[in-house]
Amino acid sequence: MLKDQIQSLLAQVEAMQASSAEEIEALRIQYLSKKGEITALFNDFRSVPSDQKRELGQLLNQLRQEAETRINAMREQIANSQQQTANSQLDLTRTPDPIALGTRHPLSLVKEEIINIFSRIGFTVAEGPEVEDDKHVYGMLNFAPEHPARDMQDTFFIEKEPGVQKPTDILLRSHTSSVQTRVMTSQKPPIRVLCPGRVYRNEAISARAHCFFHQVEGLYIDKNVSFADLREALLYFSKEMFGAETKIRLRPSYFPFTEPSAEMDISCNICGGTGCSFCKGTGWVEILGCGMVDPNVLESCGIDSKEYSGFAFGMGVERITNLKYRVKDLRLFSENDVRFLRQFESC
Numbered sequence: 355m356l357k358d359q360i361q362s363l364l365a366q367v368e369a370m371q372a373s374s375a376e377e378i379e380a381l382r383i384q385y386l387s388k389k390g391e392i393t394a395l396f397n398d399f400r401s402v403p404s405d406q407k408r409e410l411g412q413l414l415n416q417l418r419q420e421a422e423t424r425i426n427a428m429r430e431q432i433a434n435s436q437q438q439t440a441n442s443q444l445d446l447t448r449t450p451d452p453i454a455l456g457t458r459h460p461l462s463l464v465k466e467e468i469i470n471i472f473s474r475i476g477f478t479v480a481e482g483p484e485v486e487d488d489k490h491v492y493g494m495l496n497f498a499p500e501h502p503a504r505d506m507q508d509t510f511f512i513e514k515e516p517g518v519q520k521p522t523d524i525l526l527r528s529h530t531s532s533v534q535t536r537v538m539t540s541q542k543p544p545i546r547v548l549c550p551g552r553v554y555r556n557e558a559i560s561a562r563a564h565c566f567f568h569q570v571e572g573l574y575i576d577k578n579v580s581f582a583d584l585r586e587a588l589l590y591f592s593k594e595m596f597g598a599e600t601k602i603r604l605r606p607s608y609f610p611f612t613e614p615s616a617e618m619d620i621s622c623n624i625c626g627g628t629g630c631s632f633c634k635g636t637g638w639v640e641i642l643g644c645g646m647v648d649p650n651v652l653e654s655c656g657i658d659s660k661e662y663s664g665f666a667f668g669m670g671v672e673r674i675t676n677l678k679y680r681v682k683d684l685r686l687f688s689e690n691d692v693r694f695l696r697q698f699e700s701c
C-alpha cells in the first residue's frame with residue numbers, strides 16, 4: 355500500500371543522521387534524486403485511484419518537504435560547525451605574513467643624499483610647479499626673447515586651446531631654475547634653498563637622453579656672497595658625495611642667468627683621475643653648471659643687486675646617479691623593472 359510506504363519512509367526521514375557533507379549528499383540521492391525512493395513513490399502515485407489522490411498527494415508532498423527541510427538543516431549544521439573549528443584554529447598571537455616591501459628608487463636615494471649634504475650647510479628645500487609660465491622659466495632669468503632654449507625643439511608648450519599651438523606662454527619647465535625666480539619673488543634675502551624636481555625637454559628618448567629627467571637647483575643670496583663661497587660649497591658637496599679624495603675643476607661657461615658662469619668637473623671617481631674610458635682619458639667628468647646670479651635676475655625678482663649678491667648651481671640627478679651607481683642607460687630609470695630597482699635595496 356502506498357500509504358504504508360509513505361509512512362515508513364517518513365519514519366526513516368525523521369531518523370536521518372549524517373556527520374559529513376558527503377553523507378548528507380548520499381541521503382539526498384537515496385531519497386530525493388531522480389531515482390530516489392521518494393521520487394519513486396510519486397511515480398506510483400500516478401496509478402492511485404482518483405478518490406485517494408487528494409489524501410495521498412498531501413501525504414507525499416509532506417514527506418518530500420520533510421526530507422528537503424531535514425537535509426537543508428543538516429547541511430547548515432555542518433557548515434556552522436566547520437566555521438567554528440576554523441575560528442577556534444585561528445592563532446591570534448601569530449606574527450602576520452611579511453608584507454612584500456618595494457624598494458626606494460635610485461633617483462630618490464640620490465636626490466635625498468644631495469638634499470642631506472646641503473642641509474648640513476643650511477640649505478632648505480623649495481619646490482615649484484612643473485607646468486610653468488615663460489616668465490618664470492625664461493623671462494625673469496635673463497633669457498633673450500629669441501633665445502634658442504625657448505624653441506619648440508627644447509620646450510614643451512601647452513596648448514591653451516586644443517590644436518592651437520602658439521602663441522602660448524604656458525609650458526612644462528625645462529629646468530628647475532624656474533624655482534629660483536619663484537623663491538626670489540616670494541622671500542627676502544638671505545635665501546639658501548635647494549630646489550629638486552622633474553624637468554621636461556622635447557628630446558628623442560635614447561640611452562643618453564629622455565624627454566623628462568630630474569635636477570636639483572641650488573640658490574644662495576645674501577650680502578657679500580662671492581665666487582669663493584660658491585667654490586667652497588661645491589667642493590664640500592663633491593667630497594661628501596663622491597669621497598674625500600675628490601677634486602673639482604671649474605671651467606668658464608655661459609648661462610643667461612649667471613655672470614660669470616662655470617661648469618664644474620670632478621676628478622673621475624672611476625679611475626681616480628688617471629684617465630679611463632669613462633672620462634675619455636681626461637681624468638675629469640662634468641657634473642653641474644653654476645655661477646654668480648646675474649644682477650639682471652636679482653633686479654627682475656625685486657632684489658637690490660647693489661646690496662645683495664648670490665650664487666646658483668644646477669645638477670642632473672640622473673647624471674650623479676650614473677656616476678655613483680654606473681647606470682648607463684637613462685631609460686632604466688623610468689621602466690619600473692623591479693629587477694633593476696631591487697639592486698638598490700641595501701642602499
Ligand code: DAH
Pocket residue numbers: 528529530531571572609612642643644645666667668669
Ligand atoms: N638650468 C641649467 C640647465 O638646465 C643648469 C644650471 C646652470 C643651473 C647654471 C644654475 C646655474 O643654477 O647657475 O642646464
